[in-house]
Amino acid sequence: MEKYSEYIVDYLYDDMNEHQRKDFEKLMASDAELAAEVEEQRYILKQVHARLVYQEAMDDPRRKEIDKSAKKAVKRYKQEQMSRSIGKISTGRIVFRLISVAAGLVILFVLNTSTGFKTPLRGVMVKGGSYFVTLWRML
Amino acid sequence: MDSKYSNKETIIQAIRDKVNGAFEYIHEMLFETVRYMITSNKGSEQDAEDLYQEAIICLTVNLDDQNYKIKENFSGYFIGICRKMWIDKLRDRSRESFFDDTRSPDVLSDRMDRNLQRDKQQDLFWTILARLKRECQKIIKYRLDKKPYSEIAKSLGLTAATVRTKKYECNKKLNKLIKEDPRYSELRN
Numbered sequence: 228m229e230k231y232s233e234y235i236v237d238y239l240y241d242d243m244n245e246h247q248r249k250d251f252e253k254l255m256a257s258d259a260e261l262a263a264e265v266e267e268q269r270y271i272l273k274q275v276h277a278r279l280v281y282q283e284a285m286d287d288p289r290r291k292e293i294d295k296s297a298k299k300a301v302k303r304y305k306q307e308q309m310s311r312s313i314g315k316i317s318t319g320r321i322v323f324r325l326i327s328v329a330a331g332l333v334i335l336f337v338l339n340t341s342t343g344f345k346t347p348l349r350g351v352m353v354k355g356g357s358y359f360v361t362l363w364r365m366l
Numbered sequence: 367m368d369s370k371y372s373n374k375e376t377i378i379q380a381i382r383d384k385v386n387g388a389f390e391y392i393h394e395m396l397f398e399t400v401r402y403m404i405t406s407n408k409g410s411e412q413d414a415e416d417l418y419q420e421a422i423i424c425l426t427v428n429l430d431d432q433n434y435k436i437k438e439n440f441s442g443y444f445i446g447i448c449r450k451m452w453i454d455k456l457r458d459r460s461r462e463s464f465f466d467d468t469r470s471p472d473v474l475s476d477r478m479d480r481n482l483q484r485d486k487q488q489d490l491f492w493t494i495l496a497r498l499k500r501e502c503q504k505i506i507k508y509r510l511d512k513k514p515y516s517e518i519a520k521s522l523g524l525t526a527a528t529v530r531t532k533k534y535e536c537n538k539k540l541n542k543l544i545k546e547d548p549r550y551s552e553l554r555n
Binding site for chain 2 (some may be wrong): 240348
């Protein structure tokens with residue numbers, strides 16, 4: 228595995244050109260031991276990098292300012308989220324009310340046209356109401 | 367993975383333009399750190415996934431405002447957002463639990479710092495990193511961040527060729543130290 232050590236490093240640190248990369252991947256496909264070694268080193272580097280990034284963020288001399296900016300960013304995001312959900316609720320309510328009114332009008336129209344109980348001087352609600360009264364009396 | 371995103375202005379513009387490559391780069395560079403931070407602070411793998419996604423949305427919402435500026439280092443800023451969000455989540459959870467007396471975000475923040483210090487003494491990777499020279503740590507990190515050799519060389523006062531050579535040496539030493547540690551085989555099993 229020693230003979231591949233520099234290739235592995237170049238591969239994992241993205242220091243190969245497209246052609247070299249493809250060649251190395253072909254080599255890995257034919258050599259399970261090499262592929263396993265690459266995977267193992269990839270895992271190690273991933274863990275090490277994660278800790279180094281975290282350490283750098285925590286040791287940053289401007290950490291207080293960063294925390295402040297992050298706090299502001301999160302606050303802004305939460306406010307935006309809240310206003311969006313309020314917007315959704317309001318839109319939902321308006322749509323629901325419009326649908327309810329439309330459905331009511333359709334029912335009244337159907338009921339009126341099907342009974343022939345037409346009194347042009349009355350309002351729509353009265354017409355519907357009269358239909359139910361008539362129906363009730365018939366029963 | 368495209369190295370152009372190691373430049374702060376480029377990645378910010380790419381996020382504003384919703385370029386997929388930029389989000390892949392952030393995931394590649396920072397997800398593992400977020401995962402580490404959450405799982406070593408009372409969180410699960412799923413918590414880490416969820417929080418990372420939410421932090422990305424938070425980032426894009428803020429950057430949708432063209433006048434919004436990130437004055438700090440990008441990764442530090444993103445980790446800061448994740449940290450703040452996680453502290454808020456922990457606080458919400460402690461509110462739900464009668465026996466947990468953690469209420470203040472400052473207490474939670476201090477606790478996270480203490481966890482990190484404790485982790486540095488126990489965790490395999492931290493202890494091995496502590497045995498590597500600071501220069502080695504920087505070369506490994508900067509190269510994994512996809513920083514160009516010329517930039518690394520400038521910041522460390524070396525030549526680009528020396529940085530390249532040191533990268534092999536540092537990586538070799540890192541692997542040797544980790545693989546020799548009995549905790550590593552336990553971890554892999």
